[in-house]
Amino acid sequence: MGDFNRAIEFVLSDRIEGGYVNNPKDPGGETNFGISKRAYPKENIKALTKERAIRLYKRDYWDAIGGGALPSPLDLVLFDSAVNEGPGTARKHLAEALEAQGRSKVGDANPEWLAADIIFLRLTRYASLSTWATFGKGWVRRMVMLYDEVRAA
Numbered sequence: 001m002g003d004f005n006r007a008i009e010f011v012l013s014d015r016i017e018g019g020y021v022n023n024p025k026d027p028g029g030e031t032n033f034g035i036s037k038r039a040y041p042k043e044n045i046k047a048l049t050k051e052r053a054i055r056l057y058k059r060d061y062w063d064a065i066g067g068g069a070l071p072s073p074l075d076l077v078l079f080d081s082a083v084n085e086g087p088g089t090a091r092k093h094l095a096e097a098l099e100a101q102g103r104s105k106v107g108d109a110n111p112e113w114l115a116a117d118i119i120f121l122r123l124t125r126y127a128s129l130s131t132w133a134t135f136g137k138g139w140v141r142r143m144v145m146l147y148d149e150v151r152a153a
Helices: 004-011 050-065 074-085 087-100 111-127 132-152
Strands: none
Touching: 004 050, 004 074, 004 132, 050 074, 050 087, 074 087, 074 111, 074 132, 087 111, 111 132
8 A cells, every 4th residue: 555655755856845945935934845834833944854854744744644545656646745735635636536536435446547637636726826927837847747656656
């Protein structure tokens, strides 16, 4: 079932959630390894270690979406969604993708199609955000990289 090591390796790659960033246009505020000051106001974001970020991701994102029980590549896509959009939004994407396939449970659906559907749902959501002009190119690049991972699974 779910492979946290593969998922975290993807998310923490230099091209996805690399290191420290403090972009004033980012509503999440200061980030390090993708961990935002808005989500973790008590964390010293600038001093955050990769090991601490991994622990936070496991507890607050992977476990929150039940990543260990998800088939590949759905585990990776849903985890990446949780990291970038929050676990609640990731679960909404999953529910919508299941509904689109006429399914009510992950085990009754094709995980590759669910993963692809979620990627396109995410792109649609991103394009509707006011920050699209600033971050859209990066989000598209991220979704293309994610889709390449899905196809390789």
